[in-house]
Amino acid sequence: MKVICTNLGKEIGYFGPVFYNNLLSLPFLFVAALPQMRDFIERASDPPPSTWLYFTLLMLVGSVMTFCTFWCMNHTSPTTYSVIGGLNKIPVTLLGIIIFSQKPTEMGTLGIATAVTGGLLYAYGNSRSKQLMEIAATRGGGSPSSLSGVSGPDVKQQSV
Numbered sequence: 001m002k003v004i005c006t007n008l009g010k011e012i013g014y015f016g017p018v019f020y021n022n023l024l025s026l027p028f029l030f031v032a033a034l035p036q037m038r039d040f041i042e043r044a045s046d047p048p049p050s051t052w053l054y055f056t057l058l059m060l061v062g063s064v065m066t067f068c069t070f071w072c073m074n075h076t077s078p079t080t081y082s083v084i085g086g087l088n089k090i091p092v093t094l095l096g097i098i099i100f101s102q103k104p105t106e107m108g109t110l111g112i113a114t115a116v117t118g119g120l121l122y123a124y125g126n127s128r129s130k131q132l133m134e135i136a137a138t139r140g141g142g143s144p145s146s147l148s149g150v151s152g153p154d155v156k157q158q159s160v
Helices: 002-012 016-044 049-075 078-087 089-099 106-138 152-159
Strands: none
Touching (some): 002 016, 016 049, 078 089, 078 106, 089 106
8 A cells, every 4th residue: 555655646646645535435425325315405405604614624624634544654564554543443442431431341341452452562563573673783684583582681782
């Protein structure tokens, strides 16, 4: 995805990927809105002034979110982007528990614990991999797999 976004950015400009991403999502939104289309048309004929404000804010927030998504994909790896995308659901879940006074089920608690554990393990593995790469570079280009027996204190002493 990172390569595609980079290549598209060169061909269609800075705003192109955002425009086409939003354009491609319209058919899916249209199909989802079909059951409510008649009611929407009736109410859209004479909307209150605040409706235009909310509609404009909705479009701006959606575009900013798409810009942020492409920016993040351009600056991180796909795995990191995916993990962060999964981990951001945890604070939302906890806020929902607090705000709505709704305790999670046993399965929900297990899901939250699994997500937190997975995120922490990924962060640890990613930092450990970088430390091993630094050690390999200082020892003359050995591969990180040859350093798998290096203990934690050795890694910290070598990387300082």
